[in-house]
Amino acid sequence: MKRGGTIAKTKDLFGSAEEFYALGADEYEEGRRKGDLTRMREGCEKIFHAYVEAAAALVQKQGFPEPDSHGERWGILDKLGRRKLVEIGDSAFLYLHQYGYYGGKMRPEVEKTMKDVKEAIDYVRKEVAHES
Numbered sequence: 001m002k003r004g005g006t007i008a009k010t011k012d013l014f015g016s017a018e019e020f021y022a023l024g025a026d027e028y029e030e031g032r033r034k035g036d037l038t039r040m041r042e043g044c045e046k047i048f049h050a051y052v053e054a055a056a057a058l059v060q061k062q063g064f065p066e067p068d069s070h071g072e073r074w075g076i077l078d079k080l081g082r083r084k085l086v087e088i089g090d091s092a093f094l095y096l097h098q099y100g101y102y103g104g105k106m107r108p109e110v111e112k113t114m115k116d117v118k119e120a121i122d123y124v125r126k127e128v129a130h131e132s
């Protein structure tokens with residue numbers, strides 16, 4: 001892929017991450033207010049996907065292909081020395097994707113993990129903008 005194409009793809013992935021986060025946070029909060037577990041679950045999944053998109057943007061920016069799995073993403077981020085992003089990804093996978101979305105269990109860690117995903121997106125924003 002041409003360098004310009006990589007930059008465009010990176011920005012698209014990052015834009016998607018921000019959009020998924022905003023939608024997920026709104027959906028989760030609305031569900032919490034109304035006592036609607038389904039909306040909360042959908043919000044958790046969108047925020048998990050926001051992490052996935054942000055991590056993919058960073059991985060691509062660093063010259064790696066977009067990961068196909070959580071394990072692949074973990075491995076690349078680990079190679080890049082992004083330990084904090086690996087930890088946030090592990091939490092997002094467990095608390096947002098597995099417990100929140102699939103299990104419908106809104107553990108106390110869910111909201112902390114949402115804040116951590118926001119922190120990860122903010123970090124990736126700086127990294128993506130740094131070289132563009």
